[in-house]
Amino acid sequence: MCKVTIFVVLVTTAIVAVKAESKPLSVEEICSQMPAGTFILPPNSCTHWVQCPSSANAQDYEDGFCAYGLYFNKDKNRCETMEDVVCPFENTQTDSENRCASKKDGIFLSDPENCNGYVFCMDGKEIRSTCPKDLVFHPSKSACVYPKEYQCPKKTQNVTANPICNSVANGTIFADIKDCTKYHQCVAGGKLTSLECPESQAFNYSTLECVARSEAVCHPLAPELEPEIDICGTEENVLVGYIADEESCSGYYICAKQSDGKPDRSPTYLKCQDGYFFDSGTWSCRDRLNVKCSLDRCEGMANKYVNVAGDCTAYARCKNGATVATGKCESNYFFDERTQGCTPHNISYMACSA
Template identity: 55%
Template sequence: MNKPLSILAVYIITAVSADESEPNIEEICRFVAPGTTILRPNTCEQWVRCPTAFGAADYDDGSCVYGLYFNKDTGRCESIENVNCPYESNIVKNRCASKKTGSFLPHPTNCKSYIYCQNGKEINATCPNNLIYHPTKVACVYAKQYECELKTFPANANPICKAIPKNKILADTKDCTKYYKCNKDQQLVKLECAEGQSFDYVSSKCVTQKSAICHPLAPELEPESDVCGNADNVHIGYIADEKSCSHYYICNKRANGRPDRKPLHLKCQNEHFFDINTWSCRDRLRVQCYLDRCEGIENGYVNVAGDCTAYAHCKNGVTIKRGKCGEGFNFDERLQICSQQNISYVACKS
């Protein structure tokens, strides 16, 4: 239980030989979704249910009764002849143990052969000529009459793939956008979620980054921005920050035509605001911004967008109070006074 995670990484990153030691239960359960039921390594009849949460210890286990194997893909104990056990080469298997005398079973590794059960023992037999055994008809037939599929597990199967259910997905503990899956050759391959998605450790699915629950060991994801639009409306170029008068984004053009999810986020120099009309950083009084114009002001007064007679009192960069000049007066942000002069700052024009 205390083996370092680097040990399991060996099983994930490389294909392993059949004689390499199998990972233990704790190692496997760290990477599958909570509550996953797996086949206990080096057995055919024993199962283990992983804890219901990462780091928990509420394991559950059991063993199928005599004559049955645990089917890791269905999560049930089933007749031996119906289960493809990846550890069968390590176990002496008698398929006739629970069968009546006179029963016929398909051979697990040879389409031309079959097994006859007599007094609980196996008797191997072979179809004549080029015929193959048909388990449903319980007869030897021509190859064109039946498509034989052997239930064998690859000899060089990855140890993780031997224990987990078919199509079960494992989280990548180093990158929340990636995951592992066993291919048809029972080797672990690394896959990646679609752009804008992350792998959800609990549901074992790729979901939107905002709703994904990453594996507890995976680094926290950098939040992806949606300021550059969506698949139907892609923005390219300079975009004003909807929360700041002085900040802006640069949305780059992507080769795949999708929105830039990690645009540059920049800020104009002091006393300057971003002007979306000219894509420029300009004197703050030459830019009309309807957000809080107290941005960057520690203690002072600023014009109010849309009303040159009004002013806002600023403290630590935010508005704490608003007021209005008397009749016939306009507020002059530069002079910090109410003036009878005609104020024509773009910042306060209606």
């Protein structure tokens, strides 16, 4: 199976959801969204071709015209006989929905409607079939594999008559500039297919594939990914219930059970009322002196003094809710957070116990 070169397209907002009656884009507008040196089929032409400038700042457009009786094949960057080329601007075209119309016999294609299905091209026609039970079709390998070897894209949404897809090769994949977890692909008939990466993944625009969110390089025009919340565990160790915040003594997350069995990536975050800390053992907000917390206990205490975790003779001085200094009471004295002073009475609050 021949590999088709796939380009990253620098996309503007004009590419998404363009209606059929929209004004065709100019050669300059299309090339501004293409990698340097890309061959395109100018709008409303079947025989004229243009090669975009060799660099972003260059103006060296080259154009040419196919010899008599030939059409420009944008999928192969060359002129071929009219019978072998599907021209998106030819009104008499009837095979725009048939992806095999311009493919060689024996080519395998994925079925956009069914992850378990695939299409086999024979005599320019689509022959649909499905993988054996529990297997999915891997487009790159042209084979049925186990789900762990290939994660299917989420359900696609087709947008018809996209002007750029009429001018670039079928199969061109490019990033969505509005959402780093999504991407697009041009398919037969000048249509744009929008796809979304599996959960916990994002689209790497430099390699044209979905990867772990932590490894994804988003398109320069796309908003940065929101940090993924992993407080609810991993797919191997899913946590459900109330989980203490790792950055404060009073905050906690509610990790809900997900229908797919995966960790909750959008848990609810709450904080206990003033004077109370979250207790993981009882899943409750308790008096701050009855909760052992190894984080900064000056939280919520403005400019007062607090007990220090692990040492009931020590104290911390707070400023604007954060520790600025520490100290210890005299020998045989204990610090009492309630009275804000040292006392000879044995203090054994849970907050400062060893």
